[in-house]
Amino acid sequence: MIATYGCYAVAGWLLLIGSLGIARSRNLVHAVVSLSVAQSGTYVLLLGIGYQRGASPPILPAGPVVDPMVQAMTLTDIVVSATVTALLLxxxxxxxxxxxxxxxxxLRALRG
Known part of the structure:
Protein backbone atom coordinates (compact mmCIF):
# COMPACT_ATOMS: atom_id res chain seq x y z
CA MET A 1 0.00 0.00 0.00
CA ILE A 2 2.86 2.38 0.75
CA ALA A 3 4.45 1.52 -2.60
CA THR A 4 1.30 2.64 -4.39
CA TYR A 5 1.19 5.97 -2.57
CA GLY A 6 4.91 6.37 -3.28
CA CYS A 7 4.18 6.03 -7.00
CA TYR A 8 1.58 8.78 -6.74
CA ALA A 9 4.04 11.02 -4.91
CA VAL A 10 6.79 10.42 -7.49
CA ALA A 11 4.34 11.04 -10.36
CA GLY A 12 3.16 14.28 -8.77
CA TRP A 13 6.73 15.37 -8.07
CA LEU A 14 7.77 14.75 -11.69
CA LEU A 15 4.76 16.67 -12.96
CA LEU A 16 5.50 19.56 -10.59
CA ILE A 17 9.21 19.74 -11.46
CA GLY A 18 8.47 19.55 -15.18
CA SER A 19 5.81 22.25 -14.94
CA LEU A 20 8.12 24.54 -12.98
CA GLY A 21 10.84 23.94 -15.57
CA ILE A 22 8.48 24.94 -18.37
CA ALA A 23 7.34 28.06 -16.53
CA ARG A 24 10.87 29.23 -15.68
CA SER A 25 12.52 28.27 -18.96
CA ARG A 26 14.53 30.85 -20.90
CA ASN A 27 15.50 28.34 -23.57
CA LEU A 28 13.23 26.40 -25.93
CA VAL A 29 15.28 23.20 -25.62
CA HIS A 30 15.03 23.42 -21.83
CA ALA A 31 11.25 23.83 -22.15
CA VAL A 32 11.01 20.72 -24.34
CA VAL A 33 13.07 18.67 -21.89
CA SER A 34 10.95 19.96 -19.00
CA LEU A 35 7.82 18.90 -20.86
CA SER A 36 9.34 15.45 -21.31
CA VAL A 37 10.00 15.24 -17.56
CA ALA A 38 6.40 16.25 -16.84
CA GLN A 39 5.14 13.60 -19.27
CA SER A 40 7.24 10.94 -17.58
CA GLY A 41 5.12 11.47 -14.48
CA THR A 42 2.24 9.93 -16.39
CA TYR A 43 4.24 6.73 -16.97
CA VAL A 44 4.86 6.36 -13.26
CA LEU A 45 1.22 7.10 -12.51
CA LEU A 46 -0.08 4.52 -14.98
CA LEU A 47 2.34 1.85 -13.77
CA GLY A 48 1.44 2.63 -10.16
CA ILE A 49 -2.26 2.22 -10.96
CA GLY A 50 -1.68 -1.11 -12.72
CA TYR A 51 0.59 -2.62 -10.05
CA GLN A 52 -0.78 -5.61 -8.15
CA ARG A 53 1.23 -7.44 -5.53
CA GLY A 54 1.51 -11.15 -6.23
CA ALA A 55 -0.14 -10.99 -9.65
CA SER A 56 1.22 -12.94 -12.60
CA PRO A 57 1.57 -11.85 -16.23
CA PRO A 58 -1.58 -12.27 -18.32
CA ILE A 59 0.23 -14.70 -20.65
CA LEU A 60 0.27 -17.52 -18.08
CA PRO A 61 -2.74 -16.95 -15.85
CA ALA A 62 -2.18 -18.61 -12.50
CA GLY A 63 -4.34 -16.84 -9.95
CA PRO A 64 -4.70 -13.06 -10.08
CA VAL A 65 -3.26 -11.44 -13.21
CA VAL A 66 -2.12 -7.93 -14.03
CA ASP A 67 -4.39 -5.93 -16.34
CA PRO A 68 -2.56 -5.67 -19.70
CA MET A 69 -4.55 -2.57 -20.68
CA VAL A 70 -2.58 -0.37 -18.28
CA GLN A 71 0.68 -1.62 -19.76
CA ALA A 72 -0.58 -0.96 -23.29
CA MET A 73 -1.64 2.56 -22.31
CA THR A 74 1.81 3.20 -20.82
CA LEU A 75 3.53 2.07 -24.01
CA THR A 76 1.20 4.26 -26.06
CA ASP A 77 1.99 7.19 -23.76
CA ILE A 78 5.72 6.64 -24.27
CA VAL A 79 5.34 6.58 -28.07
CA VAL A 80 3.19 9.73 -28.09
CA SER A 81 5.64 11.49 -25.77
CA ALA A 82 8.60 10.61 -27.99
CA THR A 83 6.72 11.88 -31.04
CA VAL A 84 5.77 15.15 -29.36
CA THR A 85 9.33 15.67 -28.13
CA ALA A 86 10.78 15.04 -31.60
CA LEU A 87 8.27 17.42 -33.19
CA LEU A 88 8.97 20.18 -30.66
CA LEU A 89 12.73 19.79 -31.09
CA LEU A 107 11.46 36.15 -30.57
CA ARG A 108 9.79 39.48 -31.33
CA ALA A 109 8.69 38.41 -34.82
CA LEU A 110 6.31 35.87 -33.27
CA ARG A 111 4.39 38.46 -31.22
CA GLY A 112 0.99 39.52 -32.47
Missing amino acids: AITIQVARRHGTIDPDE
Whole structure:
Protein backbone atom coordinates (compact mmCIF):
# COMPACT_ATOMS: atom_id res chain seq x y z
CA MET A 1 0.00 0.00 0.00
CA ILE A 2 2.86 2.38 0.75
CA ALA A 3 4.45 1.52 -2.60
CA THR A 4 1.30 2.64 -4.39
CA TYR A 5 1.19 5.97 -2.57
CA GLY A 6 4.91 6.37 -3.28
CA CYS A 7 4.18 6.03 -7.00
CA TYR A 8 1.58 8.78 -6.74
CA ALA A 9 4.04 11.02 -4.91
CA VAL A 10 6.79 10.42 -7.49
CA ALA A 11 4.34 11.04 -10.36
CA GLY A 12 3.16 14.28 -8.77
CA TRP A 13 6.73 15.37 -8.07
CA LEU A 14 7.77 14.75 -11.69
CA LEU A 15 4.76 16.67 -12.96
CA LEU A 16 5.50 19.56 -10.59
CA ILE A 17 9.21 19.74 -11.46
CA GLY A 18 8.47 19.55 -15.18
CA SER A 19 5.81 22.25 -14.94
CA LEU A 20 8.12 24.54 -12.98
CA GLY A 21 10.84 23.94 -15.57
CA ILE A 22 8.48 24.94 -18.37
CA ALA A 23 7.34 28.06 -16.53
CA ARG A 24 10.87 29.23 -15.68
CA SER A 25 12.52 28.27 -18.96
CA ARG A 26 14.53 30.85 -20.90
CA ASN A 27 15.50 28.34 -23.57
CA LEU A 28 13.23 26.40 -25.93
CA VAL A 29 15.28 23.20 -25.62
CA HIS A 30 15.03 23.42 -21.83
CA ALA A 31 11.25 23.83 -22.15
CA VAL A 32 11.01 20.72 -24.34
CA VAL A 33 13.07 18.67 -21.89
CA SER A 34 10.95 19.96 -19.00
CA LEU A 35 7.82 18.90 -20.86
CA SER A 36 9.34 15.45 -21.31
CA VAL A 37 10.00 15.24 -17.56
CA ALA A 38 6.40 16.25 -16.84
CA GLN A 39 5.14 13.60 -19.27
CA SER A 40 7.24 10.94 -17.58
CA GLY A 41 5.12 11.47 -14.48
CA THR A 42 2.24 9.93 -16.39
CA TYR A 43 4.24 6.73 -16.97
CA VAL A 44 4.86 6.36 -13.26
CA LEU A 45 1.22 7.10 -12.51
CA LEU A 46 -0.08 4.52 -14.98
CA LEU A 47 2.34 1.85 -13.77
CA GLY A 48 1.44 2.63 -10.16
CA ILE A 49 -2.26 2.22 -10.96
CA GLY A 50 -1.68 -1.11 -12.72
CA TYR A 51 0.59 -2.62 -10.05
CA GLN A 52 -0.78 -5.61 -8.15
CA ARG A 53 1.23 -7.44 -5.53
CA GLY A 54 1.51 -11.15 -6.23
CA ALA A 55 -0.14 -10.99 -9.65
CA SER A 56 1.22 -12.94 -12.60
CA PRO A 57 1.57 -11.85 -16.23
CA PRO A 58 -1.58 -12.27 -18.32
CA ILE A 59 0.23 -14.70 -20.65
CA LEU A 60 0.27 -17.52 -18.08
CA PRO A 61 -2.74 -16.95 -15.85
CA ALA A 62 -2.18 -18.61 -12.50
CA GLY A 63 -4.34 -16.84 -9.95
CA PRO A 64 -4.70 -13.06 -10.08
CA VAL A 65 -3.26 -11.44 -13.21
CA VAL A 66 -2.12 -7.93 -14.03
CA ASP A 67 -4.39 -5.93 -16.34
CA PRO A 68 -2.56 -5.67 -19.70
CA MET A 69 -4.55 -2.57 -20.68
CA VAL A 70 -2.58 -0.37 -18.28
CA GLN A 71 0.68 -1.62 -19.76
CA ALA A 72 -0.58 -0.96 -23.29
CA MET A 73 -1.64 2.56 -22.31
CA THR A 74 1.81 3.20 -20.82
CA LEU A 75 3.53 2.07 -24.01
CA THR A 76 1.20 4.26 -26.06
CA ASP A 77 1.99 7.19 -23.76
CA ILE A 78 5.72 6.64 -24.27
CA VAL A 79 5.34 6.58 -28.07
CA VAL A 80 3.19 9.73 -28.09
CA SER A 81 5.64 11.49 -25.77
CA ALA A 82 8.60 10.61 -27.99
CA THR A 83 6.72 11.88 -31.04
CA VAL A 84 5.77 15.15 -29.36
CA THR A 85 9.33 15.67 -28.13
CA ALA A 86 10.78 15.04 -31.60
CA LEU A 87 8.27 17.42 -33.19
CA LEU A 88 8.97 20.18 -30.66
CA LEU A 89 12.73 19.79 -31.09
CA ALA A 90 12.33 20.01 -34.88
CA ILE A 91 10.30 23.21 -34.45
CA THR A 92 13.01 24.55 -32.12
CA ILE A 93 15.66 23.89 -34.78
CA GLN A 94 13.58 25.76 -37.37
CA VAL A 95 13.07 28.70 -35.00
CA ALA A 96 16.83 28.82 -34.33
CA ARG A 97 17.57 28.81 -38.06
CA ARG A 98 15.07 31.53 -38.93
CA HIS A 99 15.47 33.84 -35.94
CA GLY A 100 18.99 33.04 -34.73
CA THR A 101 17.92 32.48 -31.13
CA ILE A 102 16.07 29.98 -28.97
CA ASP A 103 15.29 32.45 -26.19
CA PRO A 104 11.49 32.93 -26.16
CA ASP A 105 11.84 36.55 -24.96
CA GLU A 106 13.93 37.49 -28.00
CA LEU A 107 11.46 36.15 -30.57
CA ARG A 108 9.79 39.48 -31.33
CA ALA A 109 8.69 38.41 -34.82
CA LEU A 110 6.31 35.87 -33.27
CA ARG A 111 4.39 38.46 -31.22
CA GLY A 112 0.99 39.52 -32.47
